[in-house]
Amino acid sequence: MFPNVQAVLFDLDGTLIDSAPDLAAAADRMRTRRGLASLPFEHYRPVCGAGARGLLGVAFGVKPGDPGFEELREEFFVNYESCMTERTFAFAGVPQLIDELLGLGLAWGVVTNKSMRFTGPLTRRLKLFASASAIVGGDSTPHAKPHPAPLLEAARQLGIQPGRCVYVGDDERDVIAGHAAGMHTVAAAYGYLGGNGDCTRWGAHAHVADPLDLLALLKTGTRA
Structure with a gap:
């Protein structure tokens, strides 16, 4: 399915790691x-891929541009910084997937809309990312996803043509960005899905129900 692939790039939250427990706790x-009464975790999880915007929308019914939103967002950021690796873990199968990719001689990296204020410390603290060859945050380029600029920056860091990269993500904007960058795209059906559970409608080249399903696409070309 994906001929001549040399690298696999991943979204971060909801694709490689389940950070929802820490994000929800901060909000x-x-x-x-x-x-105010605590809200069930299930209220927060679907919007964790949207960061402060989604979480504060659930917690307080506010949105960017509303009075007081900026102050609430900074309070959320400070809260999150204090706990962002307490309950966050790699999805089952992800460490094995990374080992397998390296065994196949493929480079890998991260392209996320999470700002480097959080992405940098988080990826330094979790040993999973020690072998990543590119880490691109939401503010690493002038545009965030769904603009292709962050994915193209990751390909530049890897020294690999975009057309030889696969991008895996759990939000429709990941698929849009991947297509715009000229990459192969895979939807992670096990992730947060941006509140839209039907990832088969996003137009990805393939979708996977489990991280390890990606290996079948890379090794045999079998559609997941």
Whole structure:
């Protein structure tokens, strides 16, 4: 399915790592500090890929541009910085997947909309990322996904043509960015899905229900 692939790039939250417990805790702490009832984790998880915008929308019903949103966002950021690796872990199968990719001689990296304020410390603390050859955050280029600029920057860092890269993500914007960058695209059906559970409608070249399913696409060309 993906001929001449030399690298695999991944979104971060909801694709490689399940950071939802820490993200949700940072937002929910803001509610309880204000005397509001804690919300169930299930309310937060689907929007974790949207970061502060999605989480604050659930916690307080606010959106960018609303009065006080900027102050709430910075409070959320500070909360998250204090706990961002307490409950965050790689999805089952991801460490093995990375080992297999390296065994196949493929480079790999991360392209996320999470700002480097968080992406840098997070990827340095988790040993999974020690072998990553590119780490691109949401503010590493002038544009974030769904613009292709971050994916093209990752390919530049790897020294590999975009057409020889696969991009895996759990949000429709990942597929849009991947297509715009001229990469092969894979939708991670096990992720947060941006609140849109039907990832088969995003137009990805393939979708995987489990991280290790990606290996079949790379080794045999079998559609997952």
